Amino acid sequence: MKTYVVYLSGNEFSVSMTAETIESLNKFNIDYELFDGVVGNAGIDVLKSFDVRPSGVVNKSQWTPGTIGCLASHYLLWDKCAKQEEPFLVLEQDGVLIRDPREILPLVTHVCHLDAYLPFESGNDEHFKTYNDNLNKYEPGVKKHPTSNFYIQNNITGSSFRGTYGYIITPQGARDVINFISKHGAFPSDKCLCENAAPIQRANSSYVRLNKFFSTLKIQKDYSLR
Secondary structure (H helix, E strand, C coil): CEEEEEECCCCHHHHHHHHHHHHHHHHCCCCCEEEECCCCCHHHHHHHHCCCCECCCCCHHHCCHHHHHHHHHHHHHHHHHHCCCCCEEEEECCEEECCCHHHCHHHCCCEEECCCCCCCCCCCCCHHHHHHHHCCCCCCCEEECCCCCCCCCCCCCCCECCCCCEEEECHHHHHHHHHHHHHHCECCHHHHCECCCCCEEEECCCCEEECCCCCCHHHHHHHCCC
16 A cells, blocks of 8 residues: 655645644554645646546536645546556545554455544534544444535536545546546546445545544635645
């Protein structure tokens, strides 16, 4: 397994967040490589170099500079993964490892989200407390990714990931996602990881959590690199 941490070297906040991600990897003795992400609209040229165009069903307003840069960064890693034979563990700057994901690595067939209890999923005022409490629960294994209510579903993607701050993707999974984008156009990075692209999974326990700094939706929005 190869591990990549996506961050922006020229962004002080990103560098600060990444230090915590690195610390969590070191606790589990996981070797990693820093992946300097694509900044904003520079991602347009990166994606064009792969002949990637946006899907016509994505509203233009969703393509913020950060969303474009995020997609381009992950696409570069998917392309890299597809051309070799090892699975990738991909962490963004706001993902913190809390368990060793290598224990479920043999169970990942294509792509697996590593947070079993997504923040803000409960939809109530105590969502982050609920999230933190759930992180202590442990159940081994992985399962089919549950239906996501975060995005409005469409017939092209079906259900998809919410967030790309921590996942494992296999070479076959990467090839499947790239083929899906080639046929249907690009979506934001987490929506590209969808059930109609590849058999998506989610860990039964959280191996990666969202950094504790992002305790509210407002903070998440204010500090998101999207």
